[in-house]
Amino acid sequence: xxxxxxxxxxxxxxxxxxxxxxxxxxxxxxxxxxxxxxxxxxxxxxxxxxxxxxxxxxxxxxxxxxxxxxxxxxxxxxxxxxxxxxxxxxxxxxxxxxxxxxxxxxxxxxxxxxxxxxxxxxxxxxxxxxxxxxxxxxxxxxxxxxxxxxxxxxxxxxxxxxxxxxxxxxxxxxxxxxxxxxxxxxxxxxxxxxxxxxxxxxxxxxxxxxxxxxxxxxxxxxxxxxxxxxxxxxxxxxxxxxxxxxxxxxxxxxxxxxxxxxxxxxxxxxxxxxxxxxxxxxxxxxxxxxxxxxxxxxxxxxxxxxxxxxxxxxxxxxxxxxxxxxxxxxxxxxxxxx
Amino acid sequence: xxxxxxxxxxxxxxxxxxxxxxxxxxxxxxxxxxxxxxxxxxxxxxxxxxxxxxxxxxxxxxxxxxxxxxxxxxxxxxxxxxxxxxxxxxxxxxxxxxxxxxxxxxxxxxxxxxxxxxxxxxxxxxxxxxxxxxxxxxxxxxxxxxxxxxxxxxxxxxxxxxxxxxxxxxxxxxxxxxxxxxxxxxxxxxxxxxxxxxxxxxxxxxxxxxxxxxxxxxxxxxxxxxxxxxxxxxxxxxxxxxxxxxxxxxxxxxxxxxxxxxxxxxxxxxxxxxxxxxxxxxxxxxxxxxxxxxxxxxxxxxxxxxxxxxxxxxxxxxxxxxxxxxxxxxxxxxxxxx
Numbered sequence: 304x305x306x307x308x309x310x311x312x313x314x315x316x317x318x319x320x321x322x323x324x325x326x327x328x329x330x331x332x333x334x335x336x337x338x339x340x341x342x343x344x345x346x347x348x349x350x351x352x353x354x355x356x357x358x359x360x361x362x363x364x365x366x367x368x369x370x371x372x373x374x375x376x377x378x379x380x381x382x383x384x385x386x387x388x389x390x391x392x393x394x395x396x397x398x399x400x401x402x403x404x405x406x407x408x409x410x411x412x413x414x415x416x417x418x419x420x421x422x423x424x425x426x427x428x429x430x431x432x433x434x435x436x437x438x439x440x441x442x443x444x445x446x447x448x449x450x451x452x453x454x455x456x457x458x459x460x461x462x463x464x465x466x467x468x469x470x471x472x473x474x475x476x477x478x479x480x481x482x483x484x485x486x487x488x489x490x491x492x493x494x495x496x497x498x499x500x501x502x503x504x505x506x507x508x509x510x511x512x513x514x515x516x517x518x519x520x521x522x523x524x525x526x527x528x529x530x531x532x533x534x535x536x537x538x539x540x541x542x543x544x545x546x547x548x549x550x551x552x553x554x555x556x557x558x559x560x561x562x563x564x565x566x567x568x569x570x571x572x573x574x575x576x577x578x579x580x581x582x583x584x585x586x587x588x589x590x591x592x593x594x595x596x597x598x599x600x601x602x603x604x605x606x607x608x609x610x611x612x613x614x615x616x617x618x619x620x621x622x623x624x625x626x627x628x629x630x631x632x633x634x635x636x637x638x639x640x641x
Numbered sequence: 642x643x644x645x646x647x648x649x650x651x652x653x654x655x656x657x658x659x660x661x662x663x664x665x666x667x668x669x670x671x672x673x674x675x676x677x678x679x680x681x682x683x684x685x686x687x688x689x690x691x692x693x694x695x696x697x698x699x700x701x702x703x704x705x706x707x708x709x710x711x712x713x714x715x716x717x718x719x720x721x722x723x724x725x726x727x728x729x730x731x732x733x734x735x736x737x738x739x740x741x742x743x744x745x746x747x748x749x750x751x752x753x754x755x756x757x758x759x760x761x762x763x764x765x766x767x768x769x770x771x772x773x774x775x776x777x778x779x780x781x782x783x784x785x786x787x788x789x790x791x792x793x794x795x796x797x798x799x800x801x802x803x804x805x806x807x808x809x810x811x812x813x814x815x816x817x818x819x820x821x822x823x824x825x826x827x828x829x830x831x832x833x834x835x836x837x838x839x840x841x842x843x844x845x846x847x848x849x850x851x852x853x854x855x856x857x858x859x860x861x862x863x864x865x866x867x868x869x870x871x872x873x874x875x876x877x878x879x880x881x882x883x884x885x886x887x888x889x890x891x892x893x894x895x896x897x898x899x900x901x902x903x904x905x906x907x908x909x910x911x912x913x914x915x916x917x918x919x920x921x922x923x924x925x926x927x928x929x930x931x932x933x934x935x936x937x938x939x940x941x942x943x944x945x946x947x948x949x950x951x952x953x954x955x956x957x958x959x960x961x962x963x964x965x966x967x968x969x970x971x972x973x974x975x976x977x978x979x
Contacts, residue, residue: 348844445892489852502896510707512898514827523892525885525911532911532918534892541893547863554783554861554872555879556894558840558851571872573863580870 304450334571336482337628338632339475339640341566345588345630348623349479352586356562367487371561373553373574374480376494376501376518378567378608379590380509381472382461385600386421386607388468389496392455393436394419400439406459407627413438425606429570433543436497437521441538443521445499448536466637469508471501473590474566474638475631488563491515493553495545495570499536517552545570550577562586568608572616579620589613594628597638647960651825674820677813677978683926683968686961688818690924694900695824701922705825709899711891711912712818714832714839714856716905716946717928718847720799722937724945726806727834730793731774732757739775751776763944767833767908771881775859779876783837783861786874790841792904804975807846811928812976813969814903818847826901828852831891833883836876855890857882877968883908888915905930906946910954917958925960927951932966935976937967 340346355363356370377383397407397416407413415423422434440448461471473497482491490511494503498518505511520541523534544552550573553561563586564578566569575587591610592601604613617624625631632640645879678684681687693701694708715721730925735754748771753761762773778786799806799809812943817830818828828849831838843849861872882890891899901924902909902916929948930939941949955962963969970978 368844462979494740498893498896508707514894516896520893523889525888525915532888533886534915550870550872554859555836556852558836558854562821575866576870577863577872583748 312512334516335585337475337478339478341630343630344381345623345625349482349586349588351482352563352584353486354376356584358371365534365583369559369562370486371491371557371559372488373491373493373557373561373564373565373578374476375568375571375574376492376496378592379473379565379571380476380480380492380627381468382598383608384601385462386425387432387496388461388471389500390421390424390432391459391462391468392452392500394437395459396439396451397435400442413415428543431518433540433545436500437519437540438538440497440500441521441536443536445534445536447468448499449503452500456504458491464635464637469504470637471635472508473631474633474636476590477509477636479565480511483563484510489515491517491553491557491561493517493544493549493574495543498544515558516634517544518580547573549574553577564588565590566613567592568610569613570608572613576616579622587617588625589617589622590625591627593626594631594634597634598627600628657830672766675813675816678972679968681968683961683963687820687924687926690901690922691821691824703900703921707897707900708821708824708826708898709829709895710821710901711829711831711895711899711903711916712814712825713904713906713909713912714830714834716930717811717903717909718814718818718830719806720936721946722939723800724763725770726799726809726835727774727838728770729797729800730790730838731777732877733793733797734777734789735773737781741754749786767883771857771878771883772834773880774838775857776876779859779874781874783874786837787841790838790910794842802973802975807842810846811969812971812974814928815974817845817903818849821901822848827853829855829891829895829899831855831882831887831912833857833881835859836882836901852936853979855882855894864872885911887912891915898923902926903928904951906948907951908946910951913951913960914954917960925958926963927955927960928963929965932972935972936965938966945959954970
């Protein structure tokens with residue numbers, strides 16, 4: 304026989320254990336995930352996809368190691384207006400370096416950059432922009448450059464929002480990154496931006512480690528300086544991670560095909576095509592900038608982040624298109640929810 | 642009061658719980674880890690290093706995300722004699738492709754490859770070898786190439802051991818990879834071998850996922866063929882991941898400096914230098930091929946995997962040098978322990 308006291312002790316412990324078990328195994332309810340997303344087809348399509356590929360025994364199940372999700376950065380995870388944020392970094396660097404480069408006073412796009420003439424800078428197209436960015440980033444070691452970026456990202460402010468650039472990230476996308484990782488996905492950045500411009504801060508801001516960042520790069524060279532090995536950053540393009548080069552970069556760095564891809568411009572189209580063409584369940588999503596009030600509204604005719612062919616293909620193939628104005632309760636972490 | 646029966650029940654349960662707790666928190670004893678390593682300074686240096694960087698609160702503690710360990714492959718994780726294993730794959734491919742390449746009959750190193758004249762092939766040096774390998778690997782899509790490699794690795798046999806090449810891996814290094822991962826390290830391959838030659842099988846054999854493989858590569862191009870996107874493999878070098886390019890590749894793919902690096906030849910020297918030059922605790926190890934009976938013995942004058950400058954620098958800098966004959970109880974998983 305068990306006495307009353309021991310009996311009560313056993314019962315109360317049993318209740319605690321069952322309560323803990325119940326809490327720990329409680330399924331996450333749909334209303335709890337992606338809180339900054341309004342209920343609607345975009346949010347639902349994400350949740351449906353994740354449920355399908357993570358349900359053990361389902362025909363659409365994907366093993367955790369194959370759950371690769373790739374994200375463009377500019378315009379997809381953070382804003383890209385009034386110009387790519389890295390361009391503001393480049394302008395600051397060009398000014399700082401200009402005494403050592405007298406030829407920049409007469410050569411475009413450097414001349415325009417020094418004069419703060421963004422219109423002329425933009426007229427050279429995305430390729431010229433990346434070139435400007437890369438050229439202004441060379442001439443130091445990888446360690447020095449990391450310090451320069453870190454200092455700038457900690458101090459520079461966005462011209463419209465008067466806040467650090469890393470505040471101008473999309474709250475709904477931060478939630479999406481966390482939601483995917485909580486479901487066993489490995490999240491990667493695949494950006495036209497400079498790989499070494501992103502790596503110093505993406506882990507803090509997006510929870511993405513530097514080794515899961517793919518981007519444009521300049522060449523580096525191993526050298527021994529005063530007995531110490533360094534990697535010197537050369538003023539020579541190595542890789543431009545844009546358009547048809549995005550699948551090339553994905554294959555080079557990851558060696559697996561993503562099962563989900565997220566972008567916002569025609570520069571992401573080939574990444575989405577490459578992702579969609581794999582066998583089994585696939586998910587492609589375009590962020591459509593439709594909110595002129597809280598952020599910016601642009602698409603088919605924009606010189607930055609043009610979304611034209613991509614919008615047509617998304618419609619034709621049934622990809623998810625996020626209407627930022629309708630689908631997102633808030634845009635930035637500093638916004639109040641609407 | 643608790644009755645005798647309830648008392649016994651509580652006591653027996655308490656004993657079970659404490660026993661489980663004791664087993665689960667038992668520190669792993671040195672004699673249990675790296676079982677194929679003989680007790681000695683090489684084994685001890687590994688264990689000491691891992692203890693130092695993983696002990697919370699210690700001045701040498703390294704956060705898990707910074708525990709990057711890079712491994713050369715040929716001669717470090719598997720054998721590389723009588724020739725790099727990928728060369729045997731290339732020879733088989735050259736034979737299969739030769740009807741489409743009549744010019745190979747008169748051009749070196751293809752002529753020698755078709756004639757099975759390894760000596761002439763070797764005389765072109767490592768660079769020529771990699772070129773031969775890459776050229777013989779192009780002309781297909783990334784998906785086709787993965788299938789070709791998988792089929793070869795499943796069927797081809799090593800000329801001396803008459804076993805699959807993936808049996809000719811070093812048992813002590815497999816244990817080392819597992820031991821490091823169990824201590825929070827992320828293990829990477831950094832090899833002069835072809836990245837796409839390694840990726841299809843390294844996860845099964847080494848427990849290293851394809852996205853943690855860095856290697857030599859040929860260029861690829863995104864194309865739409867019959868409405869389906871493919872990556873076409875071009876007969877053009879993209880990156881030769883050897884010598885001074887190894888730190889370049891590490892920085893490009895990982896974006897962090899390793900805290901531990903493992904190699905076997907002068908081709909790994911810059912990787913070890915780059916690793917050693919970081920701040921905080923660092924570990925560099927050379928595998929020295931000293932066992933002519935169980936494997937091969939070669940170093941300063943070998944055309945494959947020459948270890949000359951590296952051996953001097955290891956001595957000067959106090960890096961760990963593994964004497965395969967003395968330090969390893971067994972070489973291959975199929976060996977009996979000595």
